[in-house]
Structure formats: structure tokens, C-alpha cells
Amino acid sequence: MLRTSTLLRQVPVACRTLALAPASRRTFTSSLLRLKPALTSKGTDVSGSAGVEGLHRKDTPSATAVLETQSGEKVDVSAGVPSIVKGDWVLFHPVYSPEELRAVQVLHHEAKTFSDKIAVYFVRLLRWSFDLVSGYKHKPLPPNSNNMSLEELREGGYIMTEHAWLSRMLFLESIAGVPGMVAATLRHLRSLRLMRRDAGWIHTLLEEAENERMHLMTFMAVRKPSWFFRMLVLGAQGVFYNLFFFSYLVSPRTCHRFVGLLEEEAVVTYTRCIQEIEAGHVPKWENYPAPAIAIDYWRMKPDAKLLDVIYAVRSDESTHRFVNHSLANINPDKDVNPFALREPNMLVKGGKLAFERDEAEQYVEESLHMIDEGRQKHDDPQQSQHQQSQHRQA
Ligand SMILES: [Fe+2]
Numbered sequence: 001m002l003r004t005s006t007l008l009r010q011v012p013v014a015c016r017t018l019a020l021a022p023a024s025r026r027t028f029t030s031s032l033l034r035l036k037p038a039l040t041s042k043g044t045d046v047s048g049s050a051g052v053e054g055l056h057r058k059d060t061p062s063a064t065a066v067l068e069t070q071s072g073e074k075v076d077v078s079a080g081v082p083s084i085v086k087g088d089w090v091l092f093h094p095v096y097s098p099e100e101l102r103a104v105q106v107l108h109h110e111a112k113t114f115s116d117k118i119a120v121y122f123v124r125l126l127r128w129s130f131d132l133v134s135g136y137k138h139k140p141l142p143p144n145s146n147n148m149s150l151e152e153l154r155e156g157g158y159i160m161t162e163h164a165w166l167s168r169m170l171f172l173e174s175i176a177g178v179p180g181m182v183a184a185t186l187r188h189l190r191s192l193r194l195m196r197r198d199a200g201w202i203h204t205l206l207e208e209a210e211n212e213r214m215h216l217m218t219f220m221a222v223r224k225p226s227w228f229f230r231m232l233v234l235g236a237q238g239v240f241y242n243l244f245f246f247s248y249l250v251s252p253r254t255c256h257r258f259v260g261l262l263e264e265e266a267v268v269t270y271t272r273c274i275q276e277i278e279a280g281h282v283p284k285w286e287n288y289p290a291p292a293i294a295i296d297y298w299r300m301k302p303d304a305k306l307l308d309v310i311y312a313v314r315s316d317e318s319t320h321r322f323v324n325h326s327l328a329n330i331n332p333d334k335d336v337n338p339f340a341l342r343e344p345n346m347l348v349k350g351g352k353l354a355f356e357r358d359e360a361e362q363y364v365e366e367s368l369h370m371i372d373e374g375r376q377k378h379d380d381p382q383q384s385q386h387q388q389s390q391h392r393q394a
């Protein structure tokens, strides 16, 4: 029997292959579109084929293609040629129920340790720079706001145009995709260098980086930024990537806290945006259709709106908030990533900031128990059924 205090460190990462949580597997079907020229990368505003971001070959049944050789033998040459795309074309990411989309709360982590306080300081600095560059303002509405027109509210700096909201989102997302990739790179290099297992962190970090990039691709489908804006992003990326890289080498825990705090700000921004749209302050977006790339990514209904997309993005940010604060609460050198096997749903992640270390440990124990149950069902289905019926009778 494993000691509870060490359990978190001893989960074999290979357990991931046991297909633990069927709920986390996604299935979708999409027809392969014949877009010309086929080899040309598609724009973010174009409905690309399901493989536009990389195809998951394991889930793609091959087209039937049989050739007859000179000797009359029939040979299947279809391997790897998909006829139906059914499965993932991106890394794992949650798809939300309507209840989950509305379960996200604005929460804030109270800084207690010195490392937390450093993270808070840097987030404030970054937030101030974001606000300056993206022209973001959020003054409380004046008492007579009901008698003011949208134009007057905008001129008074109380509400923002959809153009200003997009500047904010595009800049935020272009930076938000950096930390996960840097952290995954450094953990990957560390694993190679020390010839040690990574304990399941790399995938979750890569998933976060890709998820942020998909947010950017989604908002790019709504508006293409100017060259001046792109230059700002270029400069910011150059500075932020290198700063985060060296900071992560020094203190991964502080960096995850920093990202958790930054994601809190993202949840605040998207919550305000949702409130503004629903209050009628961004009229162009009230019925604005969701971009095709977002409908495919979040498995939305064909008639989904941009507002539905922003709800989904806010839920993603809440996941990043939860994951990074939780990772900041465990030991980056010795502990297993508690989310390597499964993730809590948004009803948990939306209303709770993070797992403390003992909660993370308990979560991993539950995951291992689920794996054991699944293995028993697989090895001896009759015995498993018998146990289940005994359990029901009891
Ligand atoms: Fe994001």
C-alpha cells in the first residue's frame, strides 16, 4: 500500500494511456472540405478542413483503396488516407455544457507568501501595460447612465466599442499563449537533461498554450489587427518570452502563481465583456455569428453567436486559473501533475480557485481508483458485473 503522503509522487505517468475518463474524450464528425489550393494554410476566417491544425490519425478510418499487383494479388494501399475525420484535431480541451458556461465566478487568490507577493507585483505591472497598450478602461457607470446614449457613454469613457474590446482580447491572447509553451519547453528539456520522468506536466502546459492560441485565432477571425498593433505584439512577445523563460528557471512555483493571477484578470475581462454585451452596450455583437473556427473547436451549434464563444473563452480562462494556482500549490520538482489523468468539470473549476496540495493528492488517489476499476472491468467483465449487481442489491 502506498503511503498517502508520497502517493502524489508515485503515479506512473504511463497510466494516462488507460483511457481513464470517457467524458474527456471528444468525438465529432466533420467532412473534409476541398479547399483550393489544398496545401495552402487557411485564414482564421475561413472554414478549414478538420485537419487544418493537425489530424489525429488514430481516429481516422482509412479510405478503401485497393491496388492489384502484376501477379494479381490485391494490396490495401489506403493506410493513412482518411475518408472520415472523427476525433481530435487539436490537443485535449474541455467542451462545456450550458450550466458550466454560466458557473464561472470572479475569484481572487490572497497573496500570503513572499513568492506570491512577487507574482502579484508582476501581474499588476503587466495589467497596467495591457491597459495602456490596448486602451482598456472600465469606469463605473454614472447615476444618470439610463438617460445617456451609447455615444455619450463611450465619449465619457464608461463603455468601450467592439473595436476596443477586440484590441484588448487580441493583445491579451497573444501574450497568454506564451507561458504554457515556455514552461512545457523547460520541463521537456529538464526531463532530457536529468533523464527523469516529467510526471505528467508537459501535456497540460502544452494544452494551455494551444488553447490560448485558439483564442487568438478565434478573435483574429472577427478582426485583423493593424501592422502597428502587430509590431506591438512582436515587441511584447520578445520581452515577455525571455523574461518568463528565465523566471521559470529560477522559480516555477512563482511563475505558475503569476499565470494563475493573470488568468484571474482574464476572467474579469471576459466577465465584463459578457455583461456589457448583455446590457446592450456592444450592439454590433448582440447577434454577431460565432466564427467557423470557434464552432469547430468548441463543438458549438451552427447558429452559435460570438457571445457564446466569449462564454467558452471565459470558461477556458477559468480552467487556466484553476490549473496554474493548483500547480503553484504543489512541488514542481517532485509532485505529479494532478490533471495528467483527468480534470474537474467547470462547476468545480469555475467556483474554486485551486486544489491545495492535500486535495490534489486525494484527486490523484481517486483517479488511480478509477483506473483500477476500469482495469478490473476489462480483465474480468463477468466478475465486475457480479460485483456491480451485489453492490446494487446492497
Ligand atoms: Fe485566453
Ligand SMILES: [Fe+2]
Residues within 6 Å of the ligand: 176, 212, 263, 266, 316, 317, 320
Ligand atoms: Fe488563459
